[in-house]
Amino acid sequence: MDLSSVALAPKVLLHDHLDGGLRPATVLELAHEVGYSELPADDADGLARWFRESADSGSLVRYLETFTHTVAVMQTAPALARVARECALDLANDGVVYAEIRFAPEQHLTTGLSLDEVVEAVLRGFDEGAAEAADAGRRIEVRCLVTAMRHAARSREIAELAVRFRDRGVVGFDIAGAEAGYPPSRHLDAFEYMRANNAPFTIHAGEAFGLPSIHEAISFCGTDRLGHGVRVIDDITLPAGTDLAAHQFAGAELGVIANYVRDKRIPLELCPSSNVQTGAVSSIAEHPFNVLARLRFRVTVNTDNRLMSDTSMSKEFITLHNQFGYGWADFERFTVNAMKSAFVHFDERLALIDDVIKPGYAVLIG
Ligand SMILES: O=c1[nH]cnc2c1ncn2[C@@H]1O[C@H](CO)[C@@H](O)[C@H]1O
Ligand SMILES: [Zn+2]
Numbered sequence: 001m002d003l004s005s006v007a008l009a010p011k012v013l014l015h016d017h018l019d020g021g022l023r024p025a026t027v028l029e030l031a032h033e034v035g036y037s038e039l040p041a042d043d044a045d046g047l048a049r050w051f052r053e054s055a056d057s058g059s060l061v062r063y064l065e066t067f068t069h070t071v072a073v074m075q076t077a078p079a080l081a082r083v084a085r086e087c088a089l090d091l092a093n094d095g096v097v098y099a100e101i102r103f104a105p106e107q108h109l110t111t112g113l114s115l116d117e118v119v120e121a122v123l124r125g126f127d128e129g130a131a132e133a134a135d136a137g138r139r140i141e142v143r144c145l146v147t148a149m150r151h152a153a154r155s156r157e158i159a160e161l162a163v164r165f166r167d168r169g170v171v172g173f174d175i176a177g178a179e180a181g182y183p184p185s186r187h188l189d190a191f192e193y194m195r196a197n198n199a200p201f202t203i204h205a206g207e208a209f210g211l212p213s214i215h216e217a218i219s220f221c222g223t224d225r226l227g228h229g230v231r232v233i234d235d236i237t238l239p240a241g242t243d244l245a246a247h248q249f250a251g252a253e254l255g256v257i258a259n260y261v262r263d264k265r266i267p268l269e270l271c272p273s274s275n276v277q278t279g280a281v282s283s284i285a286e287h288p289f290n291v292l293a294r295l296r297f298r299v300t301v302n303t304d305n306r307l308m309s310d311t312s313m314s315k316e317f318i319t320l321h322n323q324f325g326y327g328w329a330d331f332e333r334f335t336v337n338a339m340k341s342a343f344v345h346f347d348e349r350l351a352l353i354d355d356v357i358k359p360g361y362a363v364l365i366g
Helices: 003-008 024-034 044-055 060-065 067-072 077-093 115-135 155-164 184-196 211-220 230-235 256-263 272-277 289-294 313-324 328-340 346-365
Strands: 011-017 096-103 141-149 170-176 201-205 225-228 268-270 299-301
Touching (some): 011 313, 024 044, 077 096, 141 155, 155 184, 184 211, 211 230, 211 256, 299 313
Parallel strands (some): 096 141, 141 170, 268 299
16 A cells, blocks of 8 residues: 555545645745745745644644744635635545535634635635546545634634535534633534534544543534544553554443443544644554544544645555554545545435445455
8 A cells, every 4th residue: 555546545534724734835925925924934845844843842732833824824815715726636636535624714814804705715716626626537525614713702703604604615613723721612602503503513622632621522512523532542441551553452441421422423533643743642653543443433534734744635544554554445434434424415425425435445445
């Protein structure tokens, strides 16, 4: 299994930040256009390296500081549309067939755009990119999640934005940003608004902060998915000396929260490389991905921030293959898990599973 063969496999991406996936060269060009002079490097390679190294901090708060630069160059409609178009193209070239891309509209208002104008520009970019990719023989469906920043106080407004655009490409709502000190229950009114409108949402939880955050997200807020959710492992007891790359974990004991997440089939948007960079886990070898997958949690594979982690869906698959020995049948399962967990309607999920994902893996499995 190598990068070029994995790139051919149909992949589904549920957790990817628009402002964490810019091409380094685009950051430079946009900075030049808008006169932003704070970039930490002046060539694409240097900038790519800076993002990866700075994000490799072991702290979510420092990881998030790197977004200052990407957000700074995404403040006009053309810049937002360009970044969105390139995002759709890059994902399609990597074999992603369905993606939900998130970003926080409230962070893109410094030159006077309205929340609606910001979302319209991004959706236009996705449409352009997806149309170009289709012309080149690479079909991709791109949808949008709007994120509210958990330290701020605009979550209800952003939830309303999500519902306002629900028939135009926005399929859900999310909260992100520093987790410690900003529990999901601070934004209960936003989640209640989403539920009252029968509109789905996901919550970044169980990344920098552990089980209490996951508990709030599922029990008080009623989240449909968990952004990361990786610390659910803290509610699972493994016998001493357990090999984390094993094929079965018969001795595992699940606590109340872990059982609830698994019983309810709550999807985990796991992001292996990002989780190591932010210190949510100490290394890929220590990543609970395999334990959770083998215990049949609904695990999905995600990139989080392709620029900060210098990654792609194919690279994340290869990383998991190298560490845990997964093959095509495993990747098909994770991909079907992700498609089942998507926020588009059931018939659209089913069509992608039956017409695109299963036939794609059938060819690879042979
Ligand atoms: O892994 C993460 N955990 C929490 N917040 C994040 C993560 N990655 C990105 N963002 C935050 O989400 C905003 C909107 O896209 C980004 O600007 C960043 O601050
Ligand atoms: Zn994220």
